[in-house]
Amino acid sequence: MAGRRAAIKAIDWAGFAERVPPNQRAMFNALKTRSDALSARLAALPEKPPTIDWAHYKATVAKAGMVDEFQKKFSALKVPEPVDTQTAKIDAQEREAAKSSAEYVQASKARIAQYEQQLQKLRSMIPFEQMTFEDLHEAFPETRLDKEKYPYWPHRPIADL
Amino acid sequence: MLSRLILRAAPAALRSLPPPVTVGVLHATRPLHTTQRCLGPLPPLPEKGGEVRYGLIPEEFFQFLYPKTGVTGPYMLGTGLLLYFLSKEIYVINHETVAAVCILSVIIYGVKKYGSNVAAFADKLNEEKVAKALAVKNEAIKDLETAIEQEKKEQWRAEGCSFLFDAKRNNVAMLLESSYRERLLMVYNEVKKRLDYQVALQNLKRQKEQDHMIQWVEKNVVQSITPQQQKESIAKCILDLKALSKSAQAAV
Numbered sequence: 001m002a003g004r005r006a007a008i009k010a011i012d013w014a015g016f017a018e019r020v021p022p023n024q025r026a027m028f029n030a031l032k033t034r035s036d037a038l039s040a041r042l043a044a045l046p047e048k049p050p051t052i053d054w055a056h057y058k059a060t061v062a063k064a065g066m067v068d069e070f071q072k073k074f075s076a077l078k079v080p081e082p083v084d085t086q087t088a089k090i091d092a093q094e095r096e097a098a099k100s101s102a103e104y105v106q107a108s109k110a111r112i113a114q115y116e117q118q119l120q121k122l123r124s125m126i127p128f129e130q131m132t133f134e135d136l137h138e139a140f141p142e143t144r145l146d147k148e149k150y151p152y153w154p155h156r157p158i159a160d161l
Numbered sequence: 162m163l164s165r166l167i168l169r170a171a172p173a174a175l176r177s178l179p180p181p182v183t184v185g186v187l188h189a190t191r192p193l194h195t196t197q198r199c200l201g202p203l204p205p206l207p208e209k210g211g212e213v214r215y216g217l218i219p220e221e222f223f224q225f226l227y228p229k230t231g232v233t234g235p236y237m238l239g240t241g242l243l244l245y246f247l248s249k250e251i252y253v254i255n256h257e258t259v260a261a262v263c264i265l266s267v268i269i270y271g272v273k274k275y276g277s278n279v280a281a282f283a284d285k286l287n288e289e290k291v292a293k294a295l296a297v298k299n300e301a302i303k304d305l306e307t308a309i310e311q312e313k314k315e316q317w318r319a320e321g322c323s324f325l326f327d328a329k330r331n332n333v334a335m336l337l338e339s340s341y342r343e344r345l346l347m348v349y350n351e352v353k354k355r356l357d358y359q360v361a362l363q364n365l366k367r368q369k370e371q372d373h374m375i376q377w378v379e380k381n382v383v384q385s386i387t388p389q390q391q392k393e394s395i396a397k398c399i400l401d402l403k404a405l406s407k408s409a410q411a412a413v
Contacts, residue, residue: 046346087330093326129291130205
């Protein structure tokens, strides 16, 4: 019989809380309260209901077959377990989320590589005291004056001065 | 000659051309265009120009004549040349000579007195420019480093998404489990209620039967007591009472 007790993993709420970015904190709090409510409800219910004292009833109830009939039917009764419809959906969601987070991590790594490159360039620059204007324009291309677009001094729109 | 003087005086006094030339080490002999075209970065230009004496004559001339004529050689040469120019009237002394002397003395006095101040001021302007550029560069470096850190932190955060799904699955499991337990409990309660009802019903019936029977027996007994029997029983009770009272009086 599968799925009687789907393992309830212990969740490290503190660690989880650390990783939540500030803009999703409200959702996290809602999830936590719901989770806590469910676990409280679960803890309040006993695992097995107390057993019925058949001997006592057999001795007390006068009608002969009634207690026996009840006992037979009771032990034959199988309470149907609630069907688990959501776990499959959750697994699908998890796969999607894993994929998108992997993509995000990739993009993030690419960005980090870019930043590293720029950092390298900045760190290995010659000091400003030894630069000529040509060197400056090579290091910072935005300082280069466009002499084709603005052929007359100061080679840039007056508003930019 | 005047222009040459100014050209010589300018680098020694005023250095205000941006970008500034710095880190002077090379002194007298600078190799210029001695090698093939160099494509790499050139060494930085020297900070000070070649040394000159009296603002006019480079030191190399004195060093050149030193082995042959000693220390006074160039001075002798200079004096001789000067006397030659004057005596042969190659240089004619006229009004402009006097004007030149006055103007030059004023200029030289001005440069000697205020030259260093002006140089310091120009240097300060340069320093500010360089410092601003340096500040921009440092800030850019710092920004990039913080950006890298942020990215790493976000990556770490994204790893935590498994927590979320564990929590969801846990919720689902808890919900299922609790509803199952509720159902069991409900079954038990219902059966127990029914059994208890039967027991209670039975007890009630028996009690009612008992009460009814007692009542019926009492009624019948009361009915069966005839008036004759009643009188006899009353008389007997009175006799018993008298006897009891006698014994009680005796006891007291």
